[in-house]
């Protein structure tokens with residue numbers, strides 16, 4: 001049974017080890033999400049410690065999928081801090097632990113992020129992703145492909161990967 005949650009600053013701090021465990025697993029399994037292998041749990045904890053602080057400062061909205069009391073998936077909504085883009089937020093760090101994939105958790109997290117974005121008045125969501133399986137997920141929930149930049153980033157074990165930019169207008 002999966003429960004979805006929007007974490008406040010304190011809840012984010014409490015779940016740092018669980019969130020870091022998910023991130024470390026995703027990078028170890030080859031996800032291009034900013035980090036290179038070897039990527040330690042301590043580094044992942046450092047990343048989510050910063051994110052929890054940003055959540056506490058209300059700079060980031062953090063979502064978690066929780067199974068048996070433990071986070072197994074997560075995604076973030078980053079409102080764009082530019083005066084001319086108050087209507088846009090970015091979807092970031094869409095991560096589901098490899099042992100919990102293909103159960104609809106990724107889709108449910110994206111759907112919740114969109115509901116929350118609408119509630120907060122955002123009308124445009126954007127994201128970028130390494131080309132691959134995440135693309136099918138984004139397309140399935142209605143994101144449109146804007147284009148691909150070749151050699152944008154590196155895979156965590158080396159070698160260039162293309163990055164695909166997606167958007168979704170949510171002003172209906």
Ligand SMILES: CC(C)(COP(=O)(O)OP(=O)(O)OC[C@H]1O[C@@H](n2cnc3c(N)ncnc32)[C@H](O)[C@@H]1OP(=O)(O)O)[C@@H](O)C(=O)NCCC(=O)NCCS
Pocket residue numbers: 026031032033073092093094095096097100101102103104105106107108128129130133134136137
């Ligand atoms: C991309 C990612 C988030 C998807 O998470 P997920 O929870 O597996 O996503 P979903 O379960 O919603 O969808 C994945 C697949 O499972 C299928 N699925 C969903 N529920 C299912 C079920 N009950 N039974 C069988 N299959 C199911 C979906 O149809 C989808 O199939 P497809 O990929 O062949 O189209 C996950 O693979 C991941 O964390 N990857 C590494 C990190 C990453 O690359 N993140 C994106 C960077 S921006």
